[in-house]
Amino acid sequence: MDQVQLNVYCNTDDAFLIWRAGELENCIGFAIERVWLESDDGNRPLNQAEFLWNRVGFATDVGGGPDQRQPSDVWPFQRYSWTDHEVGFNDRARYRVVPMVGKPGALEPREEWASAWVEVHAVQPAGGRLSCFFNRPMAASRWMAKVAAEMEIETGTELVERISDVSSEFLRDFCGGSLIVALRQLFDNAGGNPDISLYAALFELEDEEVTQRFCDLGPRANIVLANGSTKVTEPDANAEGRAKVHAAGCVVIDRMTAAPRKVGALGHNKFIVVVDGDRPVAVWTGSTNLTPTGLFTQINNAVLIESAELATQYLAQWHRLAEAGSEAPSTLKASNAAPDAGTAVPANIEPWFTPTVKNADLKRLQALVEGAQDGILFLSFMPGPNGPVLDILEERAQGQFVRGVLNRFVGGADGALMAELVGGGKSDPMNLDVFTPSGIKHQFSFWAEEFMRGGKISVLVHSKVMCIDPFGAHPVVVTGSHNFSEMASESNDENFLVIEGDRSVAESYAAHIISVYDHYRWRQYVASTTAAGKQPWQKLDDKASWQKSRLNSAKQQAEWTFWMGSPGRPG
CATH class of the missing domain: 3.30.870.10 (Endonuclease Chain A)
Structure with a gap:
């Protein structure tokens, strides 16, 4: 399965995105693209694609400490779900997930693997x-x-x-x-x-x-x-x-x-x-x-x-x-x-x-x-x-x-x-x-x-x-x-x-x-890992091998089944 499958669930305060993909060659992570279609927030440009921000970067960026951020086509998400907290009441938006390939600092999108656009409307x-x-x-x-x-x-x-x-x-x-x-x-x-x-x-x-x-x-x-x-x-x-x-x-x-x-x-x-x-x-x-x-x-x-x-x-x-x-x-x-x-x-x-x-x-x-x-x-x-x-x-x-x-x-x-x-x-x-x-x-x-x-x-x-x-x-x-x-x-x-x-x-x-x-x-993970004398996860991996532990995880498979149904059909 090369093309990403995406589901989005929305209320009037959040949009939860979960996507499924097989192991993708040279994929360093995923960018999330969003388009505001309607919004009561006058500061949002409508009908223009933008990338959600990520606040975790690569090893070369760690020195900058907290409060850094980059668009997810630069710092991609190395996971298969994300919550967009910017959604508010009456907002209408659409999302898609795009695999990013290459090396940190020079990543490129693989458009043919990108998910279809999924639209949500934050109404009661x-x-x-x-x-x-x-x-x-x-x-x-x-x-x-x-x-x-x-x-x-x-x-x-x-x-x-x-x-x-x-x-x-x-x-x-x-x-x-x-x-x-x-x-x-x-x-x-x-x-x-x-x-x-x-x-x-x-x-x-x-x-x-x-x-x-x-x-x-x-x-x-x-x-x-x-x-x-x-x-x-x-x-x-x-x-x-x-x-x-x-x-x-x-x-x-x-x-x-x-x-x-x-x-x-x-x-x-x-x-x-x-x-x-x-x-x-x-x-x-x-x-x-x-x-x-x-x-x-x-x-x-x-x-x-x-x-x-x-x-x-x-x-x-x-x-x-x-x-x-x-x-x-x-x-x-x-x-x-x-x-x-x-x-x-x-x-x-x-x-x-x-x-x-x-x-x-x-x-x-x-x-x-x-x-x-x-x-x-x-x-x-x-x-x-x-x-x-x-x-x-x-x-x-x-x-x-x-x-x-x-x-x-x-x-x-x-x-x-x-x-x-x-x-x-x-x-x-x-x-x-x-x-x-x-x-x-x-x-x-x-x-x-x-x-x-x-x-x-x-x-x-x-x-x-x-x-x-x-x-x-x-x-x-x-x-x-x-x-x-x-x-x-x-x-x-x-x-x-x-x-x-x-x-x-x-x-x-x-x-x-x-x-x-x-x-x-x-x-909870940070607290338990630190209490055990170990170091919590610190940074993005610069190799595509990050996918293996996720894809081989029974927990990840269970999440996909619950939120997306059996492979090949929507949830």
């Missing part, structure tokens, strides 16, 4: 009626290290303090990504239409901008407000925000279920129902707490679904929580014993609420995992020592394609890291495919020391997402506030959605998850 699924949004904090990154140095920010605590300030527009706009844009639009729509009311069930309300947005709505803002992550010295983490929304005349139901030093019973929801007049019309939900860290320094996601049916079901749950006050009556659990009716428009969506009984929600998640035909992508925060995430590891041990990032895997009496491959040897290195996030601690070669300086930056990945068989006959996305744990099932107020059969939604989440995975996969 279901004509915008089912929208998914992502933020882009990536605290462990070259970009954040550079920004922190320019702003003289030395610790994670200082970064959170700076980003909490609503005048820090640059940081908040960039790190909030499409998620903060969509949340602002939701409030703008409510603020500009006196018939609209919002019904929110919130774990945390600490961000100054969002709190003020609720206050501006006065009695049209109806909030079931929990007391967040409590401490002995702070039994109500939302005390300041609570006082503000009460004083502004919002309708506030104080749901004080959490107690310091006690596990569980968290009012952990993060959903908002939009009601127009007396008609529920839309639901906002996902993993994002309305705090500076949730919005801007942790990986999070949200969905906004225009569906009167689904909104009505979420509003009914809001009223059940409001009636419960600070209690968890058996009637609340009984009402959550099965999924709600859901909706078939704009997609097949099944909502679950907790606390429930007999782990009915976890059994549903386990069935979805066990039904995977091709593979599973996921992001998870504190999933607990058992449940569907451990089953995902079991699936991997049985040959399934699995890629994911765990922020923490807590279990056991001492709360230590607890995870191993079920069905594999005890020495199997889980972190090859499923790992906790880390950053580059020391500058080397083309890489800069990254911003990982303690303080309040303790959570890097907070999303709770599973994407199952995204390119198969039955794609599934699960997302919400639920941590896929027994505590979330039995003790907490939670919600999650099972979105089935919508490939465009699944592709959006797949592109997001793999961008996070690839970002931290490199950092």
Whole structure:
């Protein structure tokens, strides 16, 4: 197979490219060519081909240190996938991959081997009626290290303090990504239409901008407000925000279920129902707490679904929580014993609420995992020592394609890291495919020391997402506030959605998850290699032999099968 085969998967913030080729004679790597066809960014030239940049060069270039870059026809990519982070909402672009042959400094394209052009359009699924949004904090990154140095920010605590300030527009706009844009639009729509009311069930309300947005709505803002992550010295983490929304005349139901030093019973929801007049019309939900860290320094996601049916079901749950006050009556659990009716428009969506009984929600998640035909992508925060995430590891041990990032895997009496491959040897290195996030601690070669300086930056990945068989006959996305744990099932107020059969939604989440995975996969490799006393990969190879180890890799073959299907057909 000489001609490169290329697939591209896009959401409103990233485009993930993966390509397949056989061993190509004298190929030193691949250039990625892009043409902007439509863009809201007026600085982009349309209908002009350009090469994506690479920040890793050859041995002769190492001396220049970090922050170098060259177009990929000069410094080609010696790999078979790449994420273009420059894509944004409404952008339309096309890509192709071109093999580069020759010697460093004198490379030439082999046009006859180049892939066909592949076009993508960064729009929301279901004509915008089912929208998914992502933020882009990536605290462990070259970009954040550079920004922190320019702003003289030395610790994670200082970064959170700076980003909490609503005048820090640059940081908040960039790190909030499409998620903060969509949340602002939701409030703008409510603020500009006196018939609209919002019904929110919130774990945390600490961000100054969002709190003020609720206050501006006065009695049209109806909030079931929990007391967040409590401490002995702070039994109500939302005390300041609570006082503000009460004083502004919002309708506030104080749901004080959490107690310091006690596990569980968290009012952990993060959903908002939009009601127009007396008609529920839309639901906002996902993993994002309305705090500076949730919005801007942790990986999070949200969905906004225009569906009167689904909104009505979420509003009914809001009223059940409001009636419960600070209690968890058996009637609340009984009402959550099965999924709600859901909706078939704009997609097949099944909502679950907790606390429930007999782990009915976890059994549903386990069935979805066990039904995977091709593979599973996921992001998870504190999933607990058992449940569907451990089953995902079991699936991997049985040959399934699995890629994911765990922020923490807590279990056991001492709360230590607890995870191993079920069905594999005890020495199997889980972190090859499923790992906790880390950053580059020391500058080397083309890489800069990254911003990982303690303080309040303790959570890097907070999303709770599973994407199952995204390119198969039955794609599934699960997302919400639920941590896929027994505590979330039995003790907490939670919600999650099972979105089935919508490939465009699944592709959006797949592109997001793999961008996070690839970002931290490199950092995990650097950390583990350095800890073993070895030297991480430093530079581009100047010989075509770089291809052999990749092409002979079972892992590379598995990636191609998952993302592109069997050889000779598109994925």
